[in-house]
Amino acid sequence: MADKNFEKLILPMGTTLDRFIMRNQAHFPYATGELSQLLRDIALASKIVNREINRAGLINIAGSYGSNNAHGEEQQKLDVVANVRFSRALRNGGEACAIISEEDDDMVITGNNASKYVVAIDPLDGSSNIDVNVAVGTIFSIYRRRTPVNTTPTMEDVLQAGRWQVAAGYILYGSSTMLVLTTGKGVHGFTYEPSLGEYYLSHPDMRIPETGTIYSVNEGLLPDFEPGVQRYLEYCRAKRYSGRYIGSFVADFHRNLFKGGIFMYPATAKHPTGKLRIMYECNPLAFLAEQAGGKATTGTERILEIQPTSLHQRVPLYIGSRQMVEHAEALLQAEVPVRA
Numbered sequence: 307m308a309d310k311n312f313e314k315l316i317l318p319m320g321t322t323l324d325r326f327i328m329r330n331q332a333h334f335p336y337a338t339g340e341l342s343q344l345l346r347d348i349a350l351a352s353k354i355v356n357r358e359i360n361r362a363g364l365i366n367i368a369g370s371y372g373s374n375n376a377h378g379e380e381q382q383k384l385d386v387v388a389n390v391r392f393s394r395a396l397r398n399g400g401e402a403c404a405i406i407s408e409e410d411d412d413m414v415i416t417g418n419n420a421s422k423y424v425v426a427i428d429p430l431d432g433s434s435n436i437d438v439n440v441a442v443g444t445i446f447s448i449y450r451r452r453t454p455v456n457t458t459p460t461m462e463d464v465l466q467a468g469r470w471q472v473a474a475g476y477i478l479y480g481s482s483t484m485l486v487l488t489t490g491k492g493v494h495g496f497t498y499e500p501s502l503g504e505y506y507l508s509h510p511d512m513r514i515p516e517t518g519t520i521y522s523v524n525e526g527l528l529p530d531f532e533p534g535v536q537r538y539l540e541y542c543r544a545k546r547y548s549g550r551y552i553g554s555f556v557a558d559f560h561r562n563l564f565k566g567g568i569f570m571y572p573a574t575a576k577h578p579t580g581k582l583r584i585m586y587e588c589n590p591l592a593f594l595a596e597q598a599g600g601k602a603t604t605g606t607e608r609i610l611e612i613q614p615t616s617l618h619q620r621v622p623l624y625i626g627s628r629q630m631v632e633h634a635e636a637l638l639q640a641e642v643p644v645r646a
C-alpha cells in the first residue's frame with residue numbers, strides 16, 4: 307500500500323456521468339433504467355460528434371452541405387453529420403420512440419414503440435461558427451410520451467409544454483467539451499476527458515448568479531427591437547455593462563451561467579416571433595436556467611408554460627440571471643416610448 311502522502315498526490319478522477327446517472331436513478335420517477343440508458347446514448351453520440359468537430363478541417367466535413375433545412379437555413383456539413391449521429395444513437399439505443407430535430411422537417415418515428423420517451427434535439431447549434439473555430443453546441447430535451455407504449459407515437463407526444471420535460475441539457479464543444487444536464491434536481495456539469503472517453507463530474511450543483519454585467523444580443527438588429535428592449539440596452543450601456551455575443555446560443559448561455567448575464571433574442575423584422583425554436587432551443591435551456599436559479603421568458607410569458615402548436619415554433623427569448631431578466635421584462639411590459 308503506497309504511503310498516505312503519496313496517495314494524496316494521486317487525485318481521484320471523480321464521478322463519471324454513468325456513475326452519476328446510476329446514483330441518481332432513484333430520483334427519476336418511474337425509473338427502470340430507460341432514462342439512464344437514453345442519457346448514455348446521447349452522451350455516446352456527443353463523443354463521436356466531438357471527435358468529428360475537432361477534425362472538421364482535416365476530414366472535409368467543414369463548410370456548407372449545399373442544401374437548406376426546414377427553416378430555409380443553409381445546412382453545414384456538420385449539421386447533417388451531427389443529426390445522423392444523434393438520430394442513429396437514439397434509434398439504435400432503443401429508448402426514444404420519437405425525435406424532433408432542427409434538421410428534420412417532420413417528427414421522426416424511430417420504431418421503438420415500446421419506449422417511454424421522446425427527444426427534441428438541435429444536433430449542432432451555431433454550426434455557422436464551425437469554419438471559424440468558434441464554440442458550437444448540441445441541445446437536447448427529453449419528455450415522457452403521453453400515448454400508451456407499444457403504439458405509434460403522435461404529435462401529442464412531442465408537442466408538450468417545457469414544464470413536462472424530465473431531463474434537458476447541452477454539450478458545449480468549446481476549449482473543453484462539457485455536458486451540462488438537469489433531471490429536475492439541479493444543474494450538473496461534466497467535463498469530457500477524450501483520452502479516456504469519459505465525462506467526469508466537474509461542476510456539481512451549478513447556480514447562475516442572481517444578477518450580472520453581461521448582456522448578449524445581436525445589436526446589429528437594434529432598429530427592429532421594440533421600445534422596451536431598446537430601453538433595456540440603453541440601461542446596459544449607461545451602466546457600462548459588457549456586450550458579449552458569440553452567435554452560438556449554447557456558448558453565450560454557458561458563459562452567462564457561470565458569470566451571470568442575460569441573453570436576448572427579441573422579435574425582429576426577419577423573425578417577428580423570435581428566431582430561436584421553443585422545442586429544442588428555448589425549452590431545454592429554460593429548464594436549465596430555472597434549475598440553476600435563473601429565469602426564461604418571452605418577455606411576457608414563462609417559456610416553460612407555453613403550449614407549442616408546431617414542431618419548429620419560434621418565440622422571443624430573454625434568459626439568464628433572474629434580476630436581469632425581470633428588469634428587461636419590466637421595461638418590455640411598460641408602454642415606454644423610445645427616446646427621440
Ligand code: P6P
Nearest residue numbers: 431432433524553554555556581
Ligand atoms: P443571429 C445559431 O444559428 C443560432 O440559432 C443560435 O445559436 C444563435 O444564438 C443565433 O442563432 C444567432 O442568430 O441572427 O444573431 O446570427
